[in-house]
Amino acid sequence: MAALARSRGRLEGLSAAPYNCGFVPSKPGTAMLDIQLLRKDLPAVIAGLARRGVTFDEAAFRALEDERKGLQVRTEELQAKRNALSRQVGMLKGKGEDASAVLAEVGGIGEELKANETALGSVQERQNAFLRTIPNIPRAEVPEGRSADDNVEVRRWGEPRAFDFAPKDHVDVGAGLAGLDFDTAAKLAGARFSVLRGGVARLHRALAQFMLDTHTREHGYTEVYVPYMVSAECADGVSSLAKFKDDLFKLEGRDLYLIPTAEYPVTNFVRDTVLEAKDLPLKFVCHSPCFRSEAGSYGKDTRGMIRQHQFDKVEILQVVSPENSARAHEELTGHAETILRKLGLPFRTMVLCTGDVGFSSAKTYDLEVWLPGQDAYREISSCSNFEAFQARRMQARFKGGDKGKPEPVHTLNGSGLAVGRTLVAVLENYQQADGSVSVPEALVPWMGGVTRLDKA
RNA sequence: GGAGGGUUGGCCGAGCGGUUUAAGGCACCGGUCUUGAAAACCGGCAACAGUUCGCACUGUUCGUGAGUUCGAAUCUCACACCCUCCGCCA
Numbered sequence: 001m002a003a004l005a006r007s008r009g010r011l012e013g014l015s016a017a018p019y020n021c022g023f024v025p026s027k028p029g030t031a032m033l034d035i036q037l038l039r040k041d042l043p044a045v046i047a048g049l050a051r052r053g054v055t056f057d058e059a060a061f062r063a064l065e066d067e068r069k070g071l072q073v074r075t076e077e078l079q080a081k082r083n084a085l086s087r088q089v090g091m092l093k094g095k096g097e098d099a100s101a102v103l104a105e106v107g108g109i110g111e112e113l114k115a116n117e118t119a120l121g122s123v124q125e126r127q128n129a130f131l132r133t134i135p136n137i138p139r140a141e142v143p144e145g146r147s148a149d150d151n152v153e154v155r156r157w158g159e160p161r162a163f164d165f166a167p168k169d170h171v172d173v174g175a176g177l178a179g180l181d182f183d184t185a186a187k188l189a190g191a192r193f194s195v196l197r198g199g200v201a202r203l204h205r206a207l208a209q210f211m212l213d214t215h216t217r218e219h220g221y222t223e224v225y226v227p228y229m230v231s232a233e234c235a236d237g238v239s240s241l242a243k244f245k246d247d248l249f250k251l252e253g254r255d256l257y258l259i260p261t262a263e264y265p266v267t268n269f270v271r272d273t274v275l276e277a278k279d280l281p282l283k284f285v286c287h288s289p290c291f292r293s294e295a296g297s298y299g300k301d302t303r304g305m306i307r308q309h310q311f312d313k314v315e316i317l318q319v320v321s322p323e324n325s326a327r328a329h330e331e332l333t334g335h336a337e338t339i340l341r342k343l344g345l346p347f348r349t350m351v352l353c354t355g356d357v358g359f360s361s362a363k364t365y366d367l368e369v370w371l372p373g374q375d376a377y378r379e380i381s382s383c384s385n386f387e388a389f390q391a392r393r394m395q396a397r398f399k400g401g402d403k404g405k406p407e408p409v410h411t412l413n414g415s416g417l418a419v420g421r422t423l424v425a426v427l428e429n430y431q432q433a434d435g436s437v438s439v440p441e442a443l444v445p446w447m448g449g450v451t452r453l454d455k456a
Numbered sequence: 457g458g459a460g461g462g463u464u465g466g467c468c469g470a471g472c473g474g475u476u477u478a479a480g481g482c483a484c485c486g487g488u489c490u491u492g493a494a495a496a497c498c499g500g501c502a503a504c505a506g507u508u509c510g511c512a513c514u515g516u517u518c519g520u521g522a523g524u525u526c527g528a529a530u531c532u533c534a535c536a537c538c539c540u541c542c543g544c545c546a
Contacts, residue, residue, distance in 0.1 A: 080513095086474080089474075090473095091475080093474070110526085276466080
């Protein structure tokens with residue numbers, strides 16, 4: 001197939017990107033880009049995809065279109081003829097007259113009709129397979145680039161703290177508190193799991209609740225609790241299962257998958273739904289565990305809890321009308337940033353370039369938090385605007401807008417934030433020379449007044 | 457695990473081989489009336505796809521997939537999901 005999405009060769013632990021095309025089309029084979037746009041303004045699509053480094057095989061598409069058009073017109077002609085004659089049979093029989101002449105005529109259609117229907121089905125299947133490999137078109141303002149190296153920093157907040165001692169990484173800090181225990185986790189489940197104890201476990205819980213409360217009380221999101229397993233229908237987009245099934249944990253003997261992010265269940269809330277314009281925007285926040293097999297990441301981030309098979313995340317999601325999605329994207333990103341600001345964790349906001357933005361996304365901001373133990377900014381949130389791409393596949397629409405007809409909604413989501421990595425960031429940024437860790441001021445109420453975790 | 461009932465347009469709901477081109481209601485839109493609104497009355501109103509500059513015409517869709525038939529929401533088979541009762545159970 002000529003049109004191929006580039007895979008992202010980058011840090012995946014928190015990125016929603018590989019999973020963002022995980023939605024199942026209600027009708028298998030539904031194209032993800034607007035087929036009307038492809039038919040009416042193909043040059044614009046080709047130019048947009050070229051910015052991603054994706055080559056659209058125009059000749060192949062046109063050949064499929066021509067074949068489809070001929071077959072479809074002929075098939076529908078035959079169907080119309082059959083329907084008319086069959087109706088005639090009904091009328092004649094109703095009047096008690098002889099219908100054998102009409103029956104003979106309609107009988108002759110059958111074979112050609114069947115052949116045409118089969119051929120049409122075949123070409124439509126091939127066309128859909130072709131279209132499913134085509135990623136979303138980046139928004140015009142997304143900077144061009146080939147890889148993560150070309151992502152652009154749009155803002156930075158906070159100053160990395162100047163330590164008057166050598167800062168440890170979270171593994172050593174956690175061990176000092178007797179709060180992070182990877183040996184026991186390994187005994188229970190193997191590598192890439194963690195056991196938290198005492199104050200560290202409480203800190204982890206406090207972070208999640210602090211995030212939930214901030215998003216519900218201050219940012220207007222509705223808290224939701226959802227299944228942590230979803231059906232293959234939800235998890236298995238025709239293209240995404242083929243591409244991403246190795247990243248998911250599947251239950252043996254059942255068509256259920258452990259969710260890699262709450263985006264899976266929550267965005268599917270609106271699948272096959274026609275919403276009213278007045279009900280938009282929908283804003284949901286969901287705290288859930290996330291399960292990822294991390295296949296293909298052998299050797300990466302093996303130390304500590306940066307990259308785990310199981311981690312908690314507070315996800316924020318919005319379903320909006322198309323004219324509002326760009327503004328909503330800025331807001332949602334700001335909501336995630338607010339958590340880092342309140343916690344006093346230095347971060348920078350990156351806009352992903354055209355070569356790095358995920359398959360389904362039209363624009364993505366990554367938030368990267370400062371980790372003293374790594375002397376680097378590391379991804380802690382990814383906030384994406386999918387525009388109509390997911391909605392079209394999910395048949396998520398609204399009516400009552402300008403057009404009078406139902407049209408696809410726009411969907412957005414972002415981590416607000418990844419709880420495990422936030423715990424890492426707090427442990428590393430708030431560590432003290434004596435091995436204790438002070439609790440960020442904003443978090444103290446959720447810690448029951450505790451201001452410091454002492455060395456064990 | 458066992459038994460039974462169900463799945464129809466945005467929602468509710470009738471229809472069980474051919475005047476269904478899916479009744480009726482709700483919601484929604486427009487109009488009459490009214491100082492304005494409500495009520496009442498009149499009219500409109502499924503989605504998706506194709507051909508077309510457009511008017512319009514055609515096709516597909518009644519949980520999903522196969523089948524029977526000239527013709528299927530309606531008949532047959534398989535599957536999925538929901539509900540009720542029994543059993544088991546945190």
